[in-house]
Amino acid sequence: MTNTSYPTGENPADVYKDTRMDTIWEFRKAYNAAKQIKDKQDEYCARALSNDWKDLGEFPDALQWEALVDVLRGRVKVNVHCYEAVDLDGLVRLSNEFSFPIAAFHHASEAYLVPDLLKKAYGKPPAIALFATNARYKREAYRASEFAPRILAEQGLTSDHFVLNSRYLLYEAQQAHFYGFPENLAIASVTSNSADVMGMGHRIGYVKEGYDADLVIWDSHPMALGATPIQVFIDGIAQLESPFTIGKPDAFQRSPKVPNFDEEARKAITYEGLPPLLPQKRPLDSTIVFRNVESVYKVEEGLMRRSQLDQANVLGTVVARNGRIVCYGEAESCLVSATEDGPVSVIDLEGGSVSPGLVSFGSPLGLEHINQEPSTNDGNVIDPLRYTVPDVLGGDSAMIRAVDGLQYASRDALLAYRAGVTVGVTAPTHKGFYGGLGTSFSLSAEHKLEQGAIVQEITAVHVSVRHFSKPSVSTQIAALRRLLLEPSEGEAGVWFDKIKTGQMPLVVEAHSADIIATLIILKQQVEAETRQQLRFTITGASEAHLLAKELGENDIGVILNPPRPFPYVWEDRRILPGPPLSNNSAIMELIHNNVVVGIGCEEIWSARNLPFDVAWAAIESGARLSREQALAIGSVNLQKLLGVDIDETQMDLVAARGGDLLSFESRVVAVLSPRQQVVDLFEGEH
Numbered sequence: 153m154t155n156t157s158y159p160t161g162e163n164p165a166d167v168y169k170d171t172r173m174d175t176i177w178e179f180r181k182a183y184n185a186a187k188q189i190k191d192k193q194d195e196y197c198a199r200a201l202s203n204d205w206k207d208l209g210e211f212p213d214a215l216q217w218e219a220l221v222d223v224l225r226g227r228v229k230v231n232v233h234c235y236e237a238v239d240l241d242g243l244v245r246l247s248n249e250f251s252f253p254i255a256a257f258h259h260a261s262e263a264y265l266v267p268d269l270l271k272k273a274y275g276k277p278p279a280i281a282l283f284a285t286n287a288r289y290k291r292e293a294y295r296a297s298e299f300a301p302r303i304l305a306e307q308g309l310t311s312d313h314f315v316l317n318s319r320y321l322l323y324e325a326q327q328a329h330f331y332g333f334p335e336n337l338a339i340a341s342v343t344s345n346s347a348d349v350m351g352m353g354h355r356i357g358y359v360k361e362g363y364d365a366d367l368v369i370w371d372s373h374p375m376a377l378g379a380t381p382i383q384v385f386i387d388g389i390a391q392l393e394s395p396f397t398i399g400k401p402d403a404f405q406r407s408p409k410v411p412n413f414d415e416e417a418r419k420a421i422t423y424e425g426l427p428p429l430l431p432q433k434r435p436l437d438s439t440i441v442f443r444n445v446e447s448v449y450k451v452e453e454g455l456m457r458r459s460q461l462d463q464a465n466v467l468g469t470v471v472a473r474n475g476r477i478v479c480y481g482e483a484e485s486c487l488v489s490a491t492e493d494g495p496v497s498v499i500d501l502e503g504g505s506v507s508p509g510l511v512s513f514g515s516p517l518g519l520e521h522i523n524q525e526p527s528t529n530d531g532n533v534i535d536p537l538r539y540t541v542p543d544v545l546g547g548d549s550a551m552i553r554a555v556d557g558l559q560y561a562s563r564d565a566l567l568a569y570r571a572g573v574t575v576g577v578t579a580p581t582h583k584g585f586y587g588g589l590g591t592s593f594s595l596s597a598e599h600k601l602e603q604g605a606i607v608q609e610i611t612a613v614h615v616s617v618r619h620f621s622k623p624s625v626s627t628q629i630a631a632l633r634r635l636l637l638e639p640s641e642g643e644a645g646v647w648f649d650k651i652k653t654g655q656m657p658l659v660v661e662a663h664s665a666d667i668i669a670t671l672i673i674l675k676q677q678v679e680a681e682t683r684q685q686l687r688f689t690i691t692g693a694s695e696a697h698l699l700a701k702e703l704g705e706n707d708i709g710v711i712l713n714p715p716r717p718f719p720y721v722w723e724d725r726r727i728l729p730g731p732p733l734s735n736n737s738a739i740m741e742l743i744h745n746n747v748v749v750g751i752g753c754e755e756i757w758s759a760r761n762l763p764f765d766v767a768w769a770a771i772e773s774g775a776r777l778s779r780e781q782a783l784a785i786g787s788v789n790l791q792k793l794l795g796v797d798i799d800e801t802q803m804d805l806v807a808a809r810g811g812d813l814l815s816f817e818s819r820v821v822a823v824l825s826p827r828q829q830v831v832d833l834f835e836g837e838h
Contacts, residue, residue: 229253
């Protein structure tokens with residue numbers, strides 16, 4: 153049994169410059185041609201079987217249509233790359249017109265909105281191969297929902313998960329489970345469902361006698377975040393000679409209890425994939441009482457600190473007014489202060505916690521709504537190493553400011569905010585050496601003029617030094633050396649003067665250990681000549697672990713992006729994979745060498761998953777990374793490394809129910825913003 157696949161929608165339109173009507177018409181012509189050949193073949197075979205050989209001629213065949221003829225005969229499975237309801241409808245009609253089943257629709261962002269349509273496909277409903285949370289990267293994916301797997305399951309339809317990084321296929325299923333996809337179906341979505349859809353369910357995808365002996369032994373329940381193989385068997389042969397294992401609490405061996413998102417799933421359907429996301433802001437004079445709070449995390453003197461509120465098995469209370477905590481601790485004393493004046497709302501956190509909001513960095517969040525739609529993006533800055541910068545911008549010394557291109561209230565920003573990521577830091581979008589001036593902004597604001605919408609107008613200077621950029625790496629380093637050592641000129645000189653005097657960090661995207669080593673030497677050279685200590689931050693940093701000792705000794709911070717490195721290109725090839733292949737992850741190797749570490753978000757849609765990424769880092773450390781340290785790598789560390797001035801009295805705080813912000817069992821129910829003087833609630837919304 154073989155498979156064939158073809159795309160619909162924007163992909164063929166971009167390549168062939170046709171319309172959706174053109175595409176479906178070409179499919180119909182192709183299938184009609186295949187049907188005619190099939191009918192002639194059937195007639196030929198019928199005559200041959202009847203010994204009617206007179207003038208029979210050669211067997212009718214056409215190499216061009218051979219695969220489609222086999223589709224019509226049921227010998228080849230059809231997989232379709234198809235996002236929108238209109239394209240799903242076209243293929244379902246085609247399947248009935250020519251009587252062939254569809255094995256699966258891939259990506260299928262809007263499938264959950266039209267389950268009845270899918271049930272009308274010829275033969276049986278197709279499987280739906282989905283991303284768990286990857287969405288809105290192009291217009292066709294704009295209405296994708298994290299609740300799609302559970303909604304399809306409730307309609308009796310199966311789904312399996314398309315994957316981004318094949319090492320973490322199980323993570324896709326875990327995310328779907330978090331948002332309500334039943335545990336058994338989530339596991340099946342990456343095992344038996346996939347095998348059945350491929351036509352391989354008789355050999356793989358199940359633990360049964362007589363099946364291929366391909367098995368994974370996990371160190372925790374497969375749906376527990378951070379589940380890691382401790383052994384892999386292929387044909388019954390162990391693949392890991394000396395796996396590195398992590399000690400985990402007993403709770404990780406049980407099925408994780410996940411939050412209730414029933415109301416959100418209902419809204420996803422009611423609003424056809426675009427439910428309102430702006431938070432419900434409480435009046436300035438309102439008071440919020442959080443009861444049954446297990447702990448409070450706050451930044452004090454630049455460090456993340458934890459206050460344990462439960463005493464003698466009695467949980468504590470937190471009182472907030474105008475976005476600020478006015479009391480936390482023993483319930484009775486805090487409740488007295490809460491009832492002194494103004495209206496009071498009470499929220500039960502059920503053993504949850506209050507902690508600083510996380511910070512997004514590494515993607516153009518705040519500068520784009522839909523990655524592949526230029527009309528929704530700020531665009532790329534002009535790189536002076538490749539192009540002539542117009543005099544109206546100040547020529548080659550121009551410094552573009554990300555703050556000028558900020559776009560608020562994007563769906564990705566608001567989804568991240570609801571997940572506890574409250575602040576974004578972004579650099580101007582660039583594809584070459586020169587970036588510009590970064591900015592820090594609130595993810596909850598509707599527009600730039602709203603109070604607290606801009607956290608810090610200018611944060612740091614950003615550049616990139618990459619092997620596949622133009623011109624050469626040595627040219628890029630030469631430009632950076634000149635900017636740091638030669639007399640200052642123009643607007644760029646103003647900002648590089650601040651770098652030279654240690655007032656502002658230089659943030660350099662670099663992945664290769666060779667480039668990072670050159671940057672370390674350059675920092676040493678500049679500091680020796682200027683007698684000033686520079687603030688350097690390396691982002692990306694796939695191979696930074698190879699120089700962890702040197703980075704620590706030279707006081708260079710690192711923002712790993714992605715947080716679990718992946719060898720996308722040659723300069724990423726020497727990653728440190730972490731357990732079970734290495735004892736340390738890249739994060740732990742750097743922290744062990746006294747490097748200040750933060751973690752980034754690759755794309756705007758992934759900002760909402762930052763709590764999962766931070767929690768994963770803590771889990772993967774095997775308890776060597778405390779909860780306070782883990783929260784810091786997703787918040788205060790990032791702000792330090794990116795030049796965001798930290799006012800501890802103005803930091804957003806996030807209230808999570810059922811655990812702390814990093815718990816897979818918890819969900820965010822409110823954000824306290826002293827800067828905006830509000831408490832945003834995510835429950836009881838209309």
